[in-house]
Amino acid sequence: MVGRRSLGRRFGWLWAAYAVSAYGSGLGFGALPLIAVLVCRAGPAEVSALSAVGPAVGALIAVPLAPWVEFRRKRPVMIVTDLARFAVMATIPVAYAFGRLGFVQLLVVSALVAAAKIAFNAAGGAYLKALVRPDDLLVANARFESTNWSSIAVGPPLGGAAIGLFGPVTTVVADALSYLLSALGLAAIHDREEAPRSPGESPVRAGALLDGWRHIMGHPGLRALYLNNLLVAGLIMATEPLLAVLLLRQLGFPPWQYGLAFAAPCLGGLIGSRLARRVVARYGRPAVFRTVGTLRAIWLIGLAFVRPGVVGLVTVMAVELAIIINMSLYTPVLATYRLEHTPGHLVARTLTAWSIGQQVSIATLTALGGLLAGVTSPRTALTVAGLVILATPLLLPRHERTPRHEPELPRSHHA
Numbered sequence: 001m002v003g004r005r006s007l008g009r010r011f012g013w014l015w016a017a018y019a020v021s022a023y024g025s026g027l028g029f030g031a032l033p034l035i036a037v038l039v040c041r042a043g044p045a046e047v048s049a050l051s052a053v054g055p056a057v058g059a060l061i062a063v064p065l066a067p068w069v070e071f072r073r074k075r076p077v078m079i080v081t082d083l084a085r086f087a088v089m090a091t092i093p094v095a096y097a098f099g100r101l102g103f104v105q106l107l108v109v110s111a112l113v114a115a116a117k118i119a120f121n122a123a124g125g126a127y128l129k130a131l132v133r134p135d136d137l138l139v140a141n142a143r144f145e146s147t148n149w150s151s152i153a154v155g156p157p158l159g160g161a162a163i164g165l166f167g168p169v170t171t172v173v174a175d176a177l178s179y180l181l182s183a184l185g186l187a188a189i190h191d192r193e194e195a196p197r198s199p200g201e202s203p204v205r206a207g208a209l210l211d212g213w214r215h216i217m218g219h220p221g222l223r224a225l226y227l228n229n230l231l232v233a234g235l236i237m238a239t240e241p242l243l244a245v246l247l248l249r250q251l252g253f254p255p256w257q258y259g260l261a262f263a264a265p266c267l268g269g270l271i272g273s274r275l276a277r278r279v280v281a282r283y284g285r286p287a288v289f290r291t292v293g294t295l296r297a298i299w300l301i302g303l304a305f306v307r308p309g310v311v312g313l314v315t316v317m318a319v320e321l322a323i324i325i326n327m328s329l330y331t332p333v334l335a336t337y338r339l340e341h342t343p344g345h346l347v348a349r350t351l352t353a354w355s356i357g358q359q360v361s362i363a364t365l366t367a368l369g370g371l372l373a374g375v376t377s378p379r380t381a382l383t384v385a386g387l388v389i390l391a392t393p394l395l396l397p398r399h400e401r402t403p404r405h406e407p408e409l410p411r412s413h414h415a
Contacts, residue, residue, distance in 0.1 A: 007132050007136055007139065007140060008132075010131060010189050010191055011131055011132055011140060013185050013186070013188050013189045014124075014127070014128070014131065014185075014186070014189065015140075015143055015144070015147070016185050017082075017181075017182040017183075017184075017185030017186045018124075018144055018147060018182070019147045019151070020178050020181045020182050020185060021082070021178050021179060021181075021182040022147050022148055022151040023151045023154070023155055023178065024174055024175045024176075024177065024178020024179065024181075024182075025151065025155070025175055025178065026151035026152055026154060026155020026156060026158075026159070027155045027156075027158055027159040027162065027171045027174045027175060027178075028155075028159060028171040028172055028174060028175030029152070029155055029156045029159060029171075030156065030159075031159070031163075031168075031169075031171045031172050031175065032050055032054075032106050032109070032110055032172075033047050033050055033051060034163065034168060035092070035096075035101070035106065035168050035169065035172070036050055036103060036106055038168045039096065039101055039168055039169075040101065040102060040103045040106065042103050046103055049107070050103075050106060050107060050110055051241070051366070052363040052366050052367055053107070053363070054106075054107050054109075054110025054111045054114060055110065055111070055114040055359050055362075055363060056359065056360060056363040057111040057114075058110065058111040058112065058113065058114025058115040058116075058117075058118065058359070059114065059115070059118065059355070059356040059359040059360055059363075060356075061111060061112070061114075061115035062114075062115045062118035062119055062352055062355070062356055063209055063352075063356060064209060065115065065118070065119045065352070066119075066122065066208075066209065066212060066348060066349045066352035066353070067208040067209065067211075067349065069119050069122050069123050069126075069348040069349075069352065070122075070126075070196065070208075070345070070346070070347075070348040070349050071196050072196065073193045073194075073196070074123040074124070074126050074127035074130075074193065074348070075123075075127055075186055075189060075191065075193055077119065077120075077123040078120055078123045078124055078127065078183075078186050079183045079186050079187060081116040081117075081119050081120040081123070082120065082179045082180070082182045082183035082186065083179070083180070083183050084112070084116045085112075085113050085116045085117070085120075085176070085179040086176050086177070086179040086180045086183070088109050088112045088113055088116070089109065089113065089172055089175055089176035089179065090173075090176045091105065091109065092105070092106070092109060092169055092172045092176075093169045093172055093173050093176075096168075096169045114359065117355075118352055118355045118356060118359070119352070121351060121355055122347075122348040122349070122351040122352040122355070123348060125335075125338075125339060125347055125348070125351045126344070126347035126348045126351070127193075128140060128141075128339070129339045129344065129347055130193070130344075134340065137336045137339055137340065138276060138277050138280060138332060138333065138336045139277055141276075141331075141332035141333075141335040141336050142273045142274065142276045142277060142332040143273075144332070144335075145269065145272075145273040145276075145328050145331050145332045145335075146269065146270050146273035146274060146328070148269065149266050149267070149268070149269020149270060149273065149324065149328055150266070150267070150269065150270060152263070152266045152269070153263050153264070153266035153267050153269070154263075156259060156262075156263055157259060157263050159171040159174075160259060162174070196345070208349070211346060211349045211350075212346065212348075212349035212350040212351070212352055212353030212354070213353045213357075215342060215343075215346050215349075215350050215353075216350060216353060216354065219341060220397065221337070221341060221397045222337075222338065222341055222342075222350075224395055224396060224397040225289070225334060225337070225338075225396070225397060226354060226357065227395050228293065228392050228393075228395040228396050229334070229354075229358060230357055230358060230361040231361070231388075231389065231392045231395070232296065232297055232389060232392050233358050233361060233362060234358075234361035234362045234364065234365035234366075235300065235365055235385045235388060235389045235392075236300060236323065236389070237362045237365070237366060238362070238365040238366045238368070238369035238385055239300065239303060239369070239382055239385050240366075241366065241369070241370060242369055242370075242373050242378045242381050242382050242385075243303060243306075243316070243378070243382065244258070245373070245378045246306065246378040246379060246382070247261070247306070247312075247316070250378065251306065251307070251308045251312060252308060253308075253312070253313070257313055260313075260317075261313055261316040261317050261320065262320060264317055264321075265317050265320035265321035265323075265324050266324060268320075268321045268322075268324040268325040268328065269324050269325070269327075269328035270328075271325050271328070272324065272325040272326060272327065272328030272329035272330075273328045273329065273331075273332060275329055276288075276328075276329050276332045276333055279292075279329060280333060285333060285337065286397070286398075288329070288330065288333050289330075289333070289334075289337075289396050289397060290393075290396055290398070292326050292329050292330045292333075293330055293393060293396045294393040294396070295322075295326040296323055296326035296327045296330055297389045297390065297392050297393055298389075298390060299319050299322040299323050299326075300319070300323065300385060300386045300389050301383070301386030301387060301389075301390065302315060302318070302319040302386070303315075303316065303319055303382050303386065304379055304382040304383040304386050338350070338351070338354070365385075369381050369385060372384060
């Protein structure tokens with residue numbers, strides 16, 4: 001079992017820090033749009049801008065951060081970005097308490113938190129590669145994936161209840177505090193992380209900003225997985241606002257059923273992530289990419305056939321469950337492959353490029369989906385997304401590549 005394999009005390013602290021942050025974000029899921037509506041009286045266009053423009057701007061901010069992250073010790077970078085997210089999120093309840101909270105502040109917070117998240121994840125991936133043995137990377141990534149999905153299953157329902165009891169900024173406070181606790185957990189690791197080798201030139205040179213994309217696009221396997229991931233992630237996320245309008249406004253689902261339709265299937269993430277190591281051991285990674293990569297894409301079209309009542313609710317839950325089980329199995333395998341096929345001196349820039357591309361793809365396809373739904377209908381837009389995603393398996397790699405030889409770099413004391 002994935003959960004029974006010990007990866008050491010230092011990984012335990014890293015995992016605990018990740019879990020605290022993930023559950024805090026789960027509690028705060030959707031909090032900013034909710035506050036925009038309830039406190040700032042924002043309209044549909046402003047809420048859409050908050051959901052799409054804020055993270056997209058955050059992705060642009062993260063571009064020059066990539067070389068800065070690459071050539072510094074990773075654990076301090078993670079601590080700094082956690083503290084930055086704590087400070088930025090904390091401005092919301094403070095402004096609310098003084099009656100000064102406005103939509104522009106929410107937009108700025110959204111962008112800064114998105115940029116800090118990208119930098120944190122880039123540093124975290126590089127740190128993980130140095131922290132655990134290569135044979136344990138898949139186990140570690142599967143644990144993170146399992147924690148992520150369990151936080152999404154549990155957090156939003158509890159967050160909704162907390163907002164109802166204690167007010168609209170309650171979950172933002174919890175989310176902010178989770179970043180502070182995460183930073184404290186990372187500080188407790190007390191390792192002797194080696195400083196990255198000097199690049200011999202300024203890390204902020206123009207070329208360094210693009211090195212991550214150069215590595216991805218120059219590696220056939222990573223290039224195929226990257227392009228596939230851009231479309232799959234973008235199309236799946238683009239259906240969320242469309243489905244919200246269809247279920248809540250057109251089909252008359254009560255809010256609790258809408259929440260249940262998304263929260264309950266997230267438990268499938270525990271199944272997929274725990275199966276990842278055994279499935280790879282039995283069938284091999286190329287088969288996982290081809291088969292599971294296909295299975296995570298074929299179910300989305302089912303959302304176009306949702307009907308009112310219990311049958312419609314069950315349909316949504318079944319489709320979401322099938323997607324999540326396959327995604328949670330596929331994602332840790334992808335994350336492990338990406339780390340194995342990226343030289344140590346490029347990990348942070350490669351992960352940053354990957355995150356930025358995914359964020360921009362989600363924002364772009366979400367906006368296009370909204371435009372299409374406005375011209376036609378949410379069901380038509382769901383149908384188009386479901387049909388387009390059926391072509392994405394054609395981008396998956398057909399053969400496994402052996403990782404490029406990488407000179408052994410100084411490893412952390414704990415590696």
